[in-house]
Amino acid sequence: MPVGIEKINLYAGRFYLDLADLAKARGQDPQYIATNLICEQRSVYPIWEDAVTLAVNAAKKLLSPEDIEDIELLIVGTESAVDMGKPISTWVHRFCNLSPNCRNFEVKHACYSSTGAFKMAASWVASDIRPGKKALVINTDFSRNFVGTEHEPIGGGCAVAFIVSENPQILEIELDKAGYWTNEIADTFRPTSRTETMNGQISIYSYFDALEGAYEHYEQITGKVDYDADFKKHIYHAPFPGMTFQAHRDIVSRLIAANKKTIKLNFEQKVAESLYFAKRIGSCYGGSNFVCLLGLLTSAENLNPGDQISLFAYGSGCQGEFYSAIIGAAASEMVRSLNIDQHLNERLRLQVEEYELIESTREKSIDCPDYEPDRNTLNGYYEKLYDTQGFLVLNRVKNYQRIYGWS
Numbered sequence: 267m268p269v270g271i272e273k274i275n276l277y278a279g280r281f282y283l284d285l286a287d288l289a290k291a292r293g294q295d296p297q298y299i300a301t302n303l304i305c306e307q308r309s310v311y312p313i314w315e316d317a318v319t320l321a322v323n324a325a326k327k328l329l330s331p332e333d334i335e336d337i338e339l340l341i342v343g344t345e346s347a348v349d350m351g352k353p354i355s356t357w358v359h360r361f362c363n364l365s366p367n368c369r370n371f372e373v374k375h376a377c378y379s380s381t382g383a384f385k386m387a388a389s390w391v392a393s394d395i396r397p398g399k400k401a402l403v404i405n406t407d408f409s410r411n412f413v414g415t416e417h418e419p420i421g422g423g424c425a426v427a428f429i430v431s432e433n434p435q436i437l438e439i440e441l442d443k444a445g446y447w448t449n450e451i452a453d454t455f456r457p458t459s460r461t462e463t464m465n466g467q468i469s470i471y472s473y474f475d476a477l478e479g480a481y482e483h484y485e486q487i488t489g490k491v492d493y494d495a496d497f498k499k500h501i502y503h504a505p506f507p508g509m510t511f512q513a514h515r516d517i518v519s520r521l522i523a524a525n526k527k528t529i530k531l532n533f534e535q536k537v538a539e540s541l542y543f544a545k546r547i548g549s550c551y552g553g554s555n556f557v558c559l560l561g562l563l564t565s566a567e568n569l570n571p572g573d574q575i576s577l578f579a580y581g582s583g584c585q586g587e588f589y590s591a592i593i594g595a596a597a598s599e600m601v602r603s604l605n606i607d608q609h610l611n612e613r614l615r616l617q618v619e620e621y622e623l624i625e626s627t628r629e630k631s632i633d634c635p636d637y638e639p640d641r642n643t644l645n646g647y648y649e650k651l652y653d654t655q656g657f658l659v660l661n662r663v664k665n666y667q668r669i670y671g672w673s
Contacts, residue, residue, distance in 0.1 A: 269392045269441065269590065271384075272436030273333075273398070277324035278424040278547050279549040280347055280651040281310045282613045283621045285364040285419050291618040292418070299419050304507035304541055308422035308548030311408050313628050314639040314648070314659040317346040317425075318354050318670065322658040324425035329402075333429060335505045339390055339401035340370040343379030343552045345370065346407045346423070348368035348668060357497060357670065358404060361658055374654055376454065377503060378581025380405035380426070380552035385587075387430040388439055389645070401430040407551030410462035411625045417464065420506040422548020426556040432665050435596045437559065443668075444482025446588035454505075455583035460632050464476050467623055469582060473509070474516050476586025477502075477578055481517060484588045492522045497590070499566065500537050501558045503580040505549055507541045512560075539566045546610050555579050563593075571595045614651060620644060631663075638662040648673075 285305050289296035298402050299305050311320070321342055329337075342355040350528075353372030364370075365581045373386075380403060387401035408423025428436070453469035456462050486493050502510040514533050518524055524532065542561030544550060550557040554578050562569065580586050625642065631637045639660055641648040652659060652673040661671045 268438050269388045270438040271436040272431040272433050274428040275328040282307045292344045307546045309529045317406045318357045319658045320425035321404045325427035336400045337402050338399040341383040342372045343383045343405045376581035377552045378585040381579035405552035411629045426553035435594045438592040445480045446587045447479030448585045478584040480588035497574045497576040501577045504554045507545045563598045635666050
């Protein structure tokens with residue numbers, strides 16, 4: 267039975283920060299950010315949005331009445347949870363009007379969570395325990411306050427929602443073709459609800475270890491692989507888009523006799539197109555592989571139904587997985603019809619001072635038992651970009667209970 271992604275959607279919010287503006291404000295070289303980090307913009311979320319609203323706003327436009335009837339499994343991956351016990355999936359289930367006869371839960375493993383959720387959902391569909399039923403998988407994440415730190419240019423976030431079914435129009439995965447590798451390490455983590463901390467150098471080396479270990483395991487399972495010839499394109503986890511070049515360089519230099527010029531050309535031909543949206547969103551966390559898939563399907567001119575691609579997912583802590591997949595029959599057509607370019611173009615460009623105000627205001631509200639977001643903070647932007655447009659927003663927190671409504 268074929269199984270994989272039937273439909274997919276992205277929500278990247280209503281605001282962005284131009285990284286050239288940020289570099290100028292911080293006295294940094296904008297060319298370094300553009301060339302080495304391969305970043306142009308990063309998403310910024312106002313105080314009336316959180317991981318719940320991102321998830322719902324990504325999923326809501328995806329679902330047809332038939333999907334709502336058929337979905338019996340909902341999994342939300344996140345490292346930006348709003349509660350230590352109550353999962354984000356409960357709000358998603360409610361506001362997406364899914365059937366009460368549905369399993370729902372939240373999973374956490376840093377940036378690996380959505381891939382783990384995807385594989386779990388696909389295995390459930392493939393089991394055929396509930397013939398014809400579907401799963402909804404969502405990753406929703408955004409960065410903590412990085413203002414004034416070295417990690418500031420690679421902040422960001424988004425939500426990606428997709429339906430997993432036996433009708434994989436977007437991407438068919440080969441469940442028996444996956445290699446995985448894990449090791450406990452403290453490279454990037456969120457020890458409190460306010461803090462996101464990382465050791466960049468340790469994280470990069472851990473990423474390389476996981477890529478090499480997962481790929482070697484993939485070869486053990488599937489047999490000898492020609493890394494260049496067997497995969498039309500490669501997708502790598504992108505904690506920042508520039509990391510994908512480092513990853514490709516590392517594995518290609520081990521597997522293929524290639525000089526620097528050849529490696530760069532190979533990257534441009536087989537990886538760079540996948541960064542089409544990621545470089546405008548910033549860190550996509552657990553949604554990274556799927557944002558890159560969307561970018562690839564939107565921008566690649568030489569990708570056809572039936573082509574095999576590779577995907578590598580990485581989550582700090584750590585977990586790596588390398589797996590293969592087949593481009594679906596209507597993949598590029600369906601993804602291009604989403605008009606994600608238009609979605610990103612409609613976001614408002616924030617001034618650096620406005621971005622700083624959002625981050626500092628959000629930080630003050632975290633863990634407050636009673637809180638009401640001030641929608642007048644940003645020069646009438648709520649009325650311009652949210653009011654009457656049907657987005658889920660946070661109305662208030664009362665005795666720790668989060669109360670949401672439609673804009």
